[in-house]
Amino acid sequence: MRYHPLTTTDRAAMLGKIGARDIDALFRDVPKSAVVPLSAFDLPDTKGEIEVERIMSRMASRNASAGSVPFFCGAGAYRHHVPSAVDHLIQRSEFLTSYTPYQPEIAQGTLQYLFEFQTQVALLTGMEVANASLYDGSTATAEAVLMAQRLTRRPKAILSGGLHPHYAETVETVAALSGKVVRAPVTPGSAEDIAAMIDGETACVVVQSPDVFGLIRDIETVAAAAHAKGALLIAVVTEAMSFGLLESPGAQGADIVAAEGQSIGNGLNFGGPYVGLFATREKFIRQMPGRLTGETVDADGRRGFVLTLSTREQHIRRDKATSNICTNSGLCCLAFTIHLSLLGEEGLTRMARFNHARASALAERLGAVRGVSLVTESFFNEFTVRLSKPAASVVDALAERGIIGGVPASRLMPHEKSARDLLIVAATETNTDEDCEAFAKALAEVLA
Amino acid sequence: MTMNKQGRPTAPGTVEDNELPTISGDRGLDHEEGLIFELGRAGMTGVDVPEVQMSETRLGGRRRKGPIGLPGLSEPEVVRHYVRLSRMNYAIDSGLYPLGSCTMKHNPRLNEKMARLPGFGDIHPLQPQQTVQGAFALISELMRWLTTLTGMPAVAMSPKAGAHGELCGLLAIRAAIEARGEKRPRILVPESAHGTNPATAAFAGFTVDEVPATKSGHVDADALEAKLGPDVCAIMLTNPNTCGLFEPRIIEMADAVHRAGAYFYCDGANFNAIAGRVRPGDLGIDAMHINLHKTFSTPHGGGGPGAGPVVLSERLAPYAPLPLLMHDGNEFRMIEHADEASGGAKPFGRMCAFHGQMGMFTRALAYMLSHGRDGVRQASEDAVLSANYVLASLKDVMSAPFGEGPCMHEALFDDSFLEGTGVTTLDFAKAMIDEGYHPMTMYFPLVVHGAMLIEPTESESKESLDRFIHVLRTMALEAKDKRTARFEGAPRLSPRRRLDETAAARNPILRWRPKDDARQAAE
Amino acid sequence: MSEVRYTKEHEWVRVEGSEATIGITKYAAEQLGDVVFVELPENGRKVGAGGEAAVVESVKAASEVYAPVSGEVTASNAALSDDPAKVNADPEGDGWFFKVKLSDAGEVAKLMTREQYDEFVKGL
Incomplete structure (x- = not known):
């Protein structure tokens, strides 16, 4: 086996030093009834690289990859072009094969990029501080709700109907254990009257913008209504590229921002791993979940970075920790940080404008197809159209024509009758004019 | 004697003053590197994007008004910056990394290559299911490996890390207890446990009761048995335990736990000691997360991402969270909503958006296929x-x-x-x-x-x-x-000497600020 | 003449009339290491003897501080928020945590004297 350096001779010598008869002697504490032979495992034996590549490539070839077809899916995961330098750099051994930076003297590389990441996230979201990331946007949203419950000592979370349903379900899984979760009605293309739902036991209101249908929401008004009743406003963003063009949640009065950072630096990867962005106000840092990197100096007075405020975390606080999370999304943060460093202010702004222009053009083109009407008047790079046929069957028919034409809203909310004919469509810098034209043409055929 | 060249010293000699400061502040291959925010300049970018004409009519009046404050750098500057940072890190590729309970083993590069095949890396979690049958096949194959190696009938794939897997396991246990119409608020955790165990138990709304260790480093099975009762929901136990020992009385403990009507959660962080020799299912375990980044060597990446699938016993399998992967004889189907599930499935909810850490699944399966049983x-x-x-x-x-x-x-x-x-x-x-x-x-x-x-x-x-x-x-x-x-x-x-962690915690500086801002903040 | 008593959880309590001042002992401060953060109870909060009243944190440890006696919180040491190092520098003086108005003066007598506490610490 190519990954195992010990030889038979080595093993015998090592057993000799240990004073063990054979390897079984080292497993002597395992109850006899639990000892099984290799044949108990109905699995194949070792294989060389060539065979493994052959097997896995065959599996991969059965999937329609986004780059091989005109492709318009979004709804929480977006296809952007990731510069080659990003993947090259994150595969450097020193980043890829290091552990959590618990020994800061020999982990300054990781600690410094996490500090840069925290700063970037704070700047993008318009918040004072950010942590070193959580698993993804959905779990970051759930953590934000729990944090709001701790801060306000109130039980109830109100979720906007425009919050991605997977996010809402993730919040329900954990926040309903000790509190209450209320979901506002789904109102595609418009904002629900969420302010009217806020009461004295409301810990937080969770609003996503752009929402799951792509609609840009007014967070400012909802934040003011929440604050008037002593509740917090949690802003959720699933398309991080939108930070380049839209007003930040912080500027609109958000208390906590939970976002999905996948769009910057990270591929689609069939849903994971992604990177959860989490930012808040400085006064709330002791109730924040997840790792934090802070600046300090070393024994020689040189600037350096360490993990800090660890007493919030599970390895010290155990059952009184703010969260049970141990990891962050290390390598995905790094990809985010490198991509954003490459883009810079200028590149991000241009990229965001380009995305918006591309989506606007596609919305116009699709809107001109008979049987299609635009539902979301304002949007960033994703919008929703109402079709004259159920969207799920339209998407299947488009797939037969070699086009992945967006996400039918019914896939996310099968019980929402009003969503049956809605199609959620995203366009990014990766879509060409030809893609858009092919999409419009095929859609016209399918709806005819 | 004729010398045709002048001699020169070829040995390093005895230069006493190795500490002579350099002019640049750098020392040979060791470069000091500022923050990215201290390096860039306005207007520069490392990505060429066409400038487009854009109308603002569709932005709902929410266009950003001021600048973000990001620096601008060209590609060579960014590459150099991160290469220099990387050189300040220790890594398993560069040396022995004996971190107990973290499992820093070799990360095969084939696995990285496989994860980057466009058919895995460039597919969307919500594209039509008929266009991702190969991805489902991969997940299904990984599930077969995990259930076979553990001797457990079912596995929940979506948890994103070990701690997330623990939560998943406890929520499945909670659902099973509630389905029996019972309430059991207490969870037993050995005092030698990883901090995540009590943290997860508290996170899931349970109270934590510690079980002492014996002088020989094992869980005190008698003390455990004495603590069992009708209010105990589960025990969370690591095996092999955190002292690096196999729990010899584990089957006995599992029997006692089951007799008391409770469930046995095993922290699978140390599965890498017994994989291929012992099946946790034979030990009476009801749920166990598997850290793919430990046992199956997906890279730690400086602290993530991980993946924490949870194997479940027959009794817990019906409560596995959404989504559920099914095969209807013809093709795979990902069940994403509770009422589409069949065969008595009663999922307790959803752990996260989409289907889990696919990028880690690919790497783990490449590891398994390479190793074989x-x-x-x-x-x-x-x-x-x-x-x-x-x-x-x-x-x-x-x-x-x-x-x-x-x-x-x-x-x-x-x-x-x-x-x-x-x-x-x-x-x-x-x-x-x-x-x-x-x-x-x-x-x-x-x-x-x-x-x-x-x-x-x-x-x-x-x-x-x-x-x-x-x-x-x-x-x-x-x-x-x-x-x-x-x-x-x-x-x-090392690149840095011991760092002042006290100062970092007393006066937290958690982000860079422009000099003007920093001065204002100080005032 | 004020009287100082001690608990097994390493709090001290100094009683002056009906008011008690509470902090952590020198031994506790040394065990914790450099204190970096202290969370104090708000005025008016009712605390019960043995109940959690404050939190003290160092870089690598965090501990609950229990109220040695029952009563209502009348003051807390705001200076610790800006300068938690006071807890290490003068744990049984400037590094006090909070004061309570005693609801049961009889509780004090049940606590350890200095000699008893020193003996207790020696045994640890």
């Missing part, structure tokens, strides 16, 4: 053999609290060999850095004073282990001999 077993055996070799080679000069018997994949030492030397566990570990090694896990498990937990893994050659042992032996002997110079203020040769 025989290679998986060999990996476990070599990991255990190497840890015992380290234990046997060091226990006469260091102190092994449970050193009389064999250990599993980790060798545990305490600090009694340092007593009276003035050298602490921390000093000892930090001095390893100057020797070119990453320190072992320190001060964990908590049940041992000044703990040092060494996990060499199966990835080290005997020569590498011998060298490591030689260095540690020499250090231990020097410390006992009161020759403490190399421990005082160590490390001295």
